[in-house]
Amino acid sequence: MTAPGNGKVGIVIVSHSPLVAQGAADMVRQMVGDDVPCAATGGNPAGGLGTDPNRIREAIEAVWSEAGVAVFVDLGGAEMNAEMAIEMLEGDRAGRVRICNAPVVEGAVVAATEAAGGAALDVVCATAEELSP
Amino acid sequence: MSTARTAVTITHPVGLHARPAVKLTKLAKSFPAAIRIRGAEGAWVDAKSIVKVMALKLKSGTVLEFEAEGDEAAVAVDALRSLVERDFDEGAALHHD
Numbered sequence: 383m384t385a386p387g388n389g390k391v392g393i394v395i396v397s398h399s400p401l402v403a404q405g406a407a408d409m410v411r412q413m414v415g416d417d418v419p420c421a422a423t424g425g426n427p428a429g430g431l432g433t434d435p436n437r438i439r440e441a442i443e444a445v446w447s448e449a450g451v452a453v454f455v456d457l458g459g460a461e462m463n464a465e466m467a468i469e470m471l472e473g474d475r476a477g478r479v480r481i482c483n484a485p486v487v488e489g490a491v492v493a494a495t496e497a498a499g500g501a502a503l504d505v506v507c508a509t510a511e512e513l514s515p
Numbered sequence: 516m517s518t519a520r521t522a523v524t525i526t527h528p529v530g531l532h533a534r535p536a537v538k539l540t541k542l543a544k545s546f547p548a549a550i551r552i553r554g555a556e557g558a559w560v561d562a563k564s565i566v567k568v569m570a571l572k573l574k575s576g577t578v579l580e581f582e583a584e585g586d587e588a589a590v591a592v593d594a595l596r597s598l599v600e601r602d603f604d605e606g607a608a609l610h611h612d
Contacts, residue, residue: 413534414541495537495565499544512566 391497391506392419392445394453395490396438396460398431400424406454406487414494419445433460438467442479450478450503452493452510454486478503484510519588521595522580525554527602530574535603540565542598548585550595554578562595 393410397403403424410420421441426432433455442451453468455461461481468479480503482489489510496506525531531539531554543550543562550562554577560567562581573579579599583591598604 413537491533491537492565492569495540498541499563509564509566512564 389447389449390418390500391449391493391503392421392442392447392451393490393494393497394438394441394445394451395420395422395424395486396433396441396453396455396464397422397424397486398433398456398460402456402486406490409487410490410494413491414498418494418497419447420490420494421445433463435463435466435470438464439470442467442471442475446475448478449497450480452497452503452506453479453481454484454490454493454510455481456486480504480507482507482510484513488513517586517588518582518584519592520580520582521592522578523596523599525573525575525577525579525599527599527605528575530577531568531571531579533569535605536565536569536571538603539595539598540568542594543591546583546587546591546594548583548588548591550581550583550591552582552595553580556580 395403395406403422407420407422421444423437423441453464455464464481468476493506493510496509551559552562553559554571554573581592581595
């Protein structure tokens with residue numbers, strides 16, 4: 383997990399599989415670098431495949447800055463739990479977190495590239511969403 | 516308003532794949548000038564757009580052109596050409612691809 387607080391949009395990767403989430407985060411770090419805060423979460427609390435709202439909330443908080451956070455999710459339940467996690471955030475943070483409609487791996491890499499250049503949350507998400515037909 | 520243009524052949528054996536595309540757009544974004552890129556005399560795209568640059572899928576041996584307009588246009592195209600000439604600084608990483 384990369385240190386937050388440098389004013390760049392943070393990236394959160396949510397997959398049903400912790401290995402997929404971790405692998406996607408590894409690709410972000412290797413391809414884009416450590417200057418963009420990036421957190422990954424996957425798996426349910428029982429150790430199986432799944433996603434967990436609390437863990438997603440912790441991941442968002444880990445990369446939080448005033449610039450906001452872009453969240454990438456894989457299958458159905460991940461998006462629902464990410465929405466729950468966003469609702470659980472303190473204060474007005476929810477307004478600065480977006481779930482991007484983009485593929486997890488490609489979306490996270492593209493979003494991190496934009497975030498590294500200092501782009502705002504709307505631009506980061508819009509760029510990642512260019513990937514979706 | 517100054518304009519600058521340059522051409523360079525991709526020598527990186529894997530071409531302009533994902534990681535070089537990230538490096539190229541990050542470098543392009545560091546300049547204030549508007550910068551366009553095209554390969555093999557195809558369509559021009561925004562060199563600061565990671566999605567568009569990746570979608571070019573340019574292979575090794577392709578002639579790449581940069582055109583910049585605005586402040587530091589000449590510096591920008593020189594820096595980008597140099598990055599391509601240096602194989603995107605990936606010499607050591609190639610064996611892991």
